[in-house]
Amino acid sequence: MSPERVRESVPTDRSPIIRFDHASFGFPGLIALNDITLSIYDGEFIGVIGPNGSGKTTLCRAVLGLLPPVEGHLHIFDCACSELRCHHRAQIGYLPQKGVVDRNFPVTVLETVMMGRYGALGLLKRPGKKDRHIAMEALAQVSMEPHKDTALGHLSGGQQQRVFIARALAQQPKVLILDEPTTGLDITMQHNVIELVQHLHDELKLTVLLITHDINMIRSRVDRLVLLKTKLYAAGPPNEVLKPEILHQVYGKELVITEKDLVIVEDYHHHH
Amino acid sequence: MLDLLAYDFMQRSLLAAAMVGGLCSVIGVFVVLRGLAFVGAGTSHAAFAGVALGYLIGWPPLLLAILFGLATVWITGWVEERGRMKLDVSIGILYTTTMALGILFIGLMKTYNAEVYGYLFGSVLSVTPEELRIIGTLSVLVLGLLLLFAKELYFIAFDQEMAEASGIPARQMFFLLLTLVALTVVVSLKTVGAILVFAMILIPASTAYQLTHSLTTLTLYSAAIGITTSVFGVLVSAIWDIPSGPAIVLLATAIFFIAVLLSPKRVRRTGVAHSHEASS
Numbered sequence: 001m002s003p004e005r006v007r008e009s010v011p012t013d014r015s016p017i018i019r020f021d022h023a024s025f026g027f028p029g030l031i032a033l034n035d036i037t038l039s040i041y042d043g044e045f046i047g048v049i050g051p052n053g054s055g056k057t058t059l060c061r062a063v064l065g066l067l068p069p070v071e072g073h074l075h076i077f078d079c080a081c082s083e084l085r086c087h088h089r090a091q092i093g094y095l096p097q098k099g100v101v102d103r104n105f106p107v108t109v110l111e112t113v114m115m116g117r118y119g120a121l122g123l124l125k126r127p128g129k130k131d132r133h134i135a136m137e138a139l140a141q142v143s144m145e146p147h148k149d150t151a152l153g154h155l156s157g158g159q160q161q162r163v164f165i166a167r168a169l170a171q172q173p174k175v176l177i178l179d180e181p182t183t184g185l186d187i188t189m190q191h192n193v194i195e196l197v198q199h200l201h202d203e204l205k206l207t208v209l210l211i212t213h214d215i216n217m218i219r220s221r222v223d224r225l226v227l228l229k230t231k232l233y234a235a236g237p238p239n240e241v242l243k244p245e246i247l248h249q250v251y252g253k254e255l256v257i258t259e260k261d262l263v264i265v266e267d268y269h270h271h272h
Numbered sequence: 273m274l275d276l277l278a279y280d281f282m283q284r285s286l287l288a289a290a291m292v293g294g295l296c297s298v299i300g301v302f303v304v305l306r307g308l309a310f311v312g313a314g315t316s317h318a319a320f321a322g323v324a325l326g327y328l329i330g331w332p333p334l335l336l337a338i339l340f341g342l343a344t345v346w347i348t349g350w351v352e353e354r355g356r357m358k359l360d361v362s363i364g365i366l367y368t369t370t371m372a373l374g375i376l377f378i379g380l381m382k383t384y385n386a387e388v389y390g391y392l393f394g395s396v397l398s399v400t401p402e403e404l405r406i407i408g409t410l411s412v413l414v415l416g417l418l419l420l421f422a423k424e425l426y427f428i429a430f431d432q433e434m435a436e437a438s439g440i441p442a443r444q445m446f447f448l449l450l451t452l453v454a455l456t457v458v459v460s461l462k463t464v465g466a467i468l469v470f471a472m473i474l475i476p477a478s479t480a481y482q483l484t485h486s487l488t489t490l491t492l493y494s495a496a497i498g499i500t501t502s503v504f505g506v507l508v509s510a511i512w513d514i515p516s517g518p519a520i521v522l523l524a525t526a527i528f529f530i531a532v533l534l535s536p537k538r539v540r541r542t543g544v545a546h547s548h549e550a551s552s
Contacts, residue, residue, distance in 0.1 A: 066433065086440065094437045107430065111486060115430065115438070118435075118438070124420060126423070127423065152485075171438055
């Protein structure tokens with residue numbers, strides 16, 4: 001993949017599938033994200049960046065329909081967030097932050113991926129051959145087929161991330177949301193996971209929202225970057241967002257910009 | 273021993289024990305996985321307070337047990353959802369409050385009532401045909417609902433938020449699970465008693481947990497262990513004339529420790545993890 005991949009600017013001929021309109025999230029008196037206006041279009045690859053506690057995960061939970069705005073509006077698939085039904089949610093695949101899910105849960109890889117079918121199937125319907133087939137295809141997409149009967153807890157961190165991505169894919173989603181998918185992985189594995197996400201975006205024409213603190217890893221791959229720090233600082237093609245004056249505003253002294261124009265966020269700690 | 277099986281009361285007790293053992297061990301899988309173990313304990317004490325009140329005011333004890341049990345789990349679920357209080361704190365308070373109420377109700381009774389103590393410690397050998405019918409009906413109801421919503425309940429036990437995000441009505445399913453826990457506790461009161469029902473829910477599922485990594489297998493193992501220990505517990509109890517509740521629970525505990533010792537997980541964990549790290 002060439003780093004100088006041709007990027008489209010924001011397409012105007014398509015209607016957005018996710019639309020924030022002056023939306024604020026959190027609790028009255030404790031706003032995590034303030035006054036967000038942002039449209040996400042079908043097929044976009046979007047990187048969501050920002051310092052710790054900047055509201056990245058909040059944005060993610062909002063798009064999942066788990067967190068209605070306290071002010072303003074959020075429309076997902078042309079539905080107000082509060083009216084989002086289960087079958088809408090099933091169209092959004094989600095990889096939660098590491099540590100959220102108990103990875104020693106007694107479940108096999110295939111059982112985990114099959115859970116991706118449950119929401120799409122609806123209540124009272126049993127998963128059948130077709131669902132198993134979809135789950136196996138999802139496993140093939142992340143190259144984890146040979147491990148289908150392995151216990152989830154027996155896999156490495158990178159393999160587990162692949163399985164969780166397969167679980168999201170088994171929903172046959174239109175949108176894929178990944179919350180810091182590379183956290184806690186070694187550098188090779190991080191690249192593997194990002195490569196996989198890129199591949200899925202290209203291959204399956206998925207709309208991808210990738211939350212990360214590693215700007216370098218994704219800057220050459222995404223169509224647009226969304227920079228957050230309790231509000232929306234910038235949204236646009238990476239070269240427009242990654243400007244020293246904008247970044248210093250958000251990251252302050254944590255940021256070092258080298259001669260090669262690489263952006264390094266120093267002193268990054270996990271606060272989970 | 274075969275003579276014993278000829279008695280009506282013995283057949284009833286074995287049937288009751290098998291049903292309760294199966295029911296508790298299957299719901300136990302979801303309780304253990306969803307981390308609701310303490311909720312089970314709280315509910316059983318609340319249900320006992322209901323039984324005591326029933327005897328005190330002359331209402332059907334099982335009906336009040338159901339009401340008390342449901343009130344407890346729903347308050348717990350509501351508190352957890354609101355995030356107002358940690359689950360163990362809210363249950364701890366309800367647990368002790370309902371236990372205090374139970375003791376208060378017993379204290380208010382003018383005469384000593386042996387039947388109430390039967391609910392506290394379990395007396396499966398004195399199960400009446402009518403009680404057996406109630407146990408049977410509620411068992412079918414609870415198991416039926418578990419089966420009907422198994423995939424959703426597994427998913428919320430795995431991760432409630434992920435389940436909700438992928439289109440499962442997760443909140444409703446969580447309250448369904450809590451309701452089924454309450455009903456299970458009430459069904460089991462008479463057999464194993466309020467104090468030990470918790471063990472019947474927890475131990476078979478925890479034993480099975482030692483033996484497998486598959487959800488389906490886990491459930492089947494748990495049910496097999498629950499039914500077997502309950503039935504043998506009753507037989508042991510009848511043959512040696514010891515209380516049935518402790519007989520069942522101690523038998524289950526013995527199997528639990530054997531499973532821990534023999535657990536393939538402990539042997540395999542280190543070996544397999546390495547080979548996977550290497551291959552990835």
